[in-house]
Amino acid sequence: MPLWFTLAVTKAAAMSSRLLGRGGGHALPGLIAERLDPGLAGRLAARLPHGVIMVTGTNGKTTTTKLIASILEASGERVLTNSTGSNLKRGVTSALISAAHLSGRLDATIGLFEVDEASLRRVTGELKPDHIVVLNLFRDQLDRYGELDTTAALIGEGIAATTAQLYLNADDPLVASLSRYAPRADLVHYFGVEELPPDAPDVPQTASDSDRCPVCRSRLVFSRTFYGHIGHYRCPTCDFARPTPDVEVTEVTSADASGSRFTVAVGGERTAVVFPLAGTYNMYNALAATSLAHGCGIAPAGVAETLSTTVAAFGRVEELTLGGRTLFLLLVKNPVGLTQVLETFVSRESAPHVLFAISDLDADGRDVSWLWDVPMEALIPADAVVLTTGIRGADMTLRLHYAGIAADEVDDFTVAVERLVREIPVGGTGYILPTYTAMLAIRKMLAQRTSMQEVWR
Amino acid sequence: MSAEIVIAHLYPREMSIYGDLGNVIALRKRLEWRGYDVVVRPVEVGEPVDLTGADIVFGGGGQDSGQLVIGADLLARGESLRALAASGTPMLVICGTYQLFGHGFTTIGGSELPGISVLGARTVGSTVRMIGNVVVESPFGRLVGFENHSGQTTLDPGQEPLGTVTKGHGNTSTGHAEGARTMNVIGTYLHGPILPKNPRLADHLILTALNRRFGVTELAPLEDAVEHRAADVAAQRPQ
Ligand SMILES: [Zn+2]
Numbered sequence: 001m002p003l004w005f006t007l008a009v010t011k012a013a014a015m016s017s018r019l020l021g022r023g024g025g026h027a028l029p030g031l032i033a034e035r036l037d038p039g040l041a042g043r044l045a046a047r048l049p050h051g052v053i054m055v056t057g058t059n060g061k062t063t064t065t066k067l068i069a070s071i072l073e074a075s076g077e078r079v080l081t082n083s084t085g086s087n088l089k090r091g092v093t094s095a096l097i098s099a100a101h102l103s104g105r106l107d108a109t110i111g112l113f114e115v116d117e118a119s120l121r122r123v124t125g126e127l128k129p130d131h132i133v134v135l136n137l138f139r140d141q142l143d144r145y146g147e148l149d150t151t152a153a154l155i156g157e158g159i160a161a162t163t164a165q166l167y168l169n170a171d172d173p174l175v176a177s178l179s180r181y182a183p184r185a186d187l188v189h190y191f192g193v194e195e196l197p198p199d200a201p202d203v204p205q206t207a208s209d210s211d212r213c214p215v216c217r218s219r220l221v222f223s224r225t226f227y228g229h230i231g232h233y234r235c236p237t238c239d240f241a242r243p244t245p246d247v248e249v250t251e252v253t254s255a256d257a258s259g260s261r262f263t264v265a266v267g268g269e270r271t272a273v274v275f276p277l278a279g280t281y282n283m284y285n286a287l288a289a290t291s292l293a294h295g296c297g298i299a300p301a302g303v304a305e306t307l308s309t310t311v312a313a314f315g316r317v318e319e320l321t322l323g324g325r326t327l328f329l330l331l332v333k334n335p336v337g338l339t340q341v342l343e344t345f346v347s348r349e350s351a352p353h354v355l356f357a358i359s360d361l362d363a364d365g366r367d368v369s370w371l372w373d374v375p376m377e378a379l380i381p382a383d384a385v386v387l388t389t390g391i392r393g394a395d396m397t398l399r400l401h402y403a404g405i406a407a408d409e410v411d412d413f414t415v416a417v418e419r420l421v422r423e424i425p426v427g428g429t430g431y432i433l434p435t436y437t438a439m440l441a442i443r444k445m446l447a448q449r450t451s452m453q454e455v456w457r
Numbered sequence: 458m459s460a461e462i463v464i465a466h467l468y469p470r471e472m473s474i475y476g477d478l479g480n481v482i483a484l485r486k487r488l489e490w491r492g493y494d495v496v497v498r499p500v501e502v503g504e505p506v507d508l509t510g511a512d513i514v515f516g517g518g519g520q521d522s523g524q525l526v527i528g529a530d531l532l533a534r535g536e537s538l539r540a541l542a543a544s545g546t547p548m549l550v551i552c553g554t555y556q557l558f559g560h561g562f563t564t565i566g567g568s569e570l571p572g573i574s575v576l577g578a579r580t581v582g583s584t585v586r587m588i589g590n591v592v593v594e595s596p597f598g599r600l601v602g603f604e605n606h607s608g609q610t611t612l613d614p615g616q617e618p619l620g621t622v623t624k625g626h627g628n629t630s631t632g633h634a635e636g637a638r639t640m641n642v643i644g645t646y647l648h649g650p651i652l653p654k655n656p657r658l659a660d661h662l663i664l665t666a667l668n669r670r671f672g673v674t675e676l677a678p679l680e681d682a683v684e685h686r687a688a689d690v691a692a693q694r695p696q
Binding site for chain 1: 470473474475476477478479482483486520521522525526588589590603605648649650653654683684686687689690691694
């Protein structure tokens with residue numbers, strides 16, 4: 001089947017899907033291409049002169065992908081990337097199709113794809129990425145993937161099918177252990193954090209995801225924990241230990257709700273970074289992007305410049321003004337992520353205003369049990385004003401009830417946001433914490449009321 | 458000095474998944490709201506813990522690797538747990554710990570993980586993943602939860618189940634039995650977690666413990682409106 005034919009058919013499908021208003025037509029072209037010409041994505045990707053980068057891991061894929069895109073664009077690349085939420089194989093294929101001319105020509109110089117953990121092995125064999133970034137592995141939507149060890153093994157299979165340069169989080173034991181899947185040791189690069197500021201709050205940890213040695217199953221000994229199971233560790237039984245990072249945050253001079261200031265060491269070179277996205281988890285995203293950029297030959301000074309400037313544009317998507325109040329929209333999807341968001345934005349405020357929007361559709365994860373794995377008791381101040389909404393808003397109300405926090409439940413997203421805005425004093429700030437589909441619905445509604453740009457393309 | 462109840466929490470590090478910790482939170486709060494003090498005693502692998510003083514025993518689900526890690530330690534505690542069960546101590550064990558409270562677990566690879574036979578149940582690993590919302594009719598009323606397992610659990614002849622599934626899978630992908638119950642020991646596949654949305658079951662465990670420790674025969678009622686609303690929503694979600 002000629003390439004132009006497959007492209008014409010799939011592009012037409014994307015267009016009609018968009019006309020029909022069926023969710024932007026993200027997956028459909030990929031789905032059709034899989035039937036018509038299963039090798040299409042690989043053939044298109046092979047036309048990208050500077051190759052393909054893939055970003056995977058439980059938390060931070062979207063943010064890190066956006067950071068890397070900005071860094072690459074600043075260095076002169078034309079970046080082809082998949083849109084938020086289309087990180088399964090057909091989403092990657094769709095992105096390639098929509099960027100291709102009918103001749104199969106691509107204007108982009110490099111491909112950058114956020115890839116779902118379980119899908120990585122399905123795309124690496126075909127797309128032959130040149131670089132793979134693995135951010136972290138936490139429990140997330142297990143109803144889809146099974147267990148954390150299984151997810152790690154799936155990523156490992158994806159890695160083993162390539163000769164890509166690997167950028168692994170040295171501070172996540174399970175991620176660091178993925179180096180064993182690399183076909184050659186010289187392909188492996190690590191990034192990590194040396195130390196957080198001494199005043200970093202001590203968040204009580206609940207069930208740790210992965211504090212067992214991935215090699216021999218002994219309990220790891222941690223000399224430092226930054227969040228979840230992320231920190232400095234070694235196995236008391238075998239020789240598994242945190243590898244020495246190639247790219248490292250050596251010092252964090254400040255970290256608060258406005259972001260963090262830190263020093264990153266690449267080889268012998270130290271660069272100061274002012275990074276306007278709050279939270280330790282976001283600092284790791286910036287570090288992962290820096291590590292990848294170094295692997296692509298981009299100088300740290302240029303990376304620091306991009307990190308300090310382009311993030312503001314991204315941050316606007318999440319921060320908006322409505323009725324004279326500032327609202328933060330912060331996606332939550334698993335216990336470690338929600339713990340980090342509460343710790344960064346809610347726990348240090350007096351009388352914070354918070355709206356939880358919890359749903360249980362496929363894209364949210366159908367099991368809402370994980371709400372009980374978050375230490376709400378320690379993270380939500382007793383004087384907080386809390387509302388809940390979403391299909392499983394009642395579950396959130398119940399979780400809060402057992403944490404000693406009374407929350408009002410509101411049936412409708414629009415009414416809930418309006419109510420939140422009314423509760424916040426003029427000039428004040430509120431936080432909306434939605435799961436994935438709730439976030440899409442709330443964004444859509446807010447986009448009609450504010451100047452916020454929709455991310456939906 | 459107010460009265461104190463001790464909850465032994467089996468292997469919170471290895472066997473605490475899908476919000477199972479919420480069961481301990483629910484037991485604690487429902488006792489505290491009624492004026493009792495609660496001590497939660499974690500029981501970790503290799504740590505000497507005297508279980509004889511436990512008023513309630515709880516154990517949750519875990520990854521397969523977690524089950525492997527706790528296996529031998531649980532066997533070593535088998536005799537004291539069987540004695541506690543025989544004396545009528547209320548216990549709730551979920552998913553992975555439920556499987557090991559039976560005769561054992563045969564993994565899909567064919568290896569044997571022996572259990573402590575508190576419950577007459579045997580589990581065999583399968584390729585079918587039983588995932589989704591569950592509704593069960595039981596002596597404690599309707600129970601709602603979320604299951605996520607690939608173990609198929611068959612009950613011994615005469616072993617009572619916890620209840621009958623009206624939505625979801627329960628013990629096996631083919632039958633209708635869910636969980637197992639012997640005296641005051643309850644095994645179940647329900648996460649969710651089970652106790653916060655099923656307060657009648659939580660209060661059964663609590664009343665049994667208070668009766669054995671202090672001779673209490675009736676619990677002060679709680680409001681439970683939030684609990685029932687969340688349970689009603691869960692019951693209506695598709696499998
Ligand atoms: Zn080891």
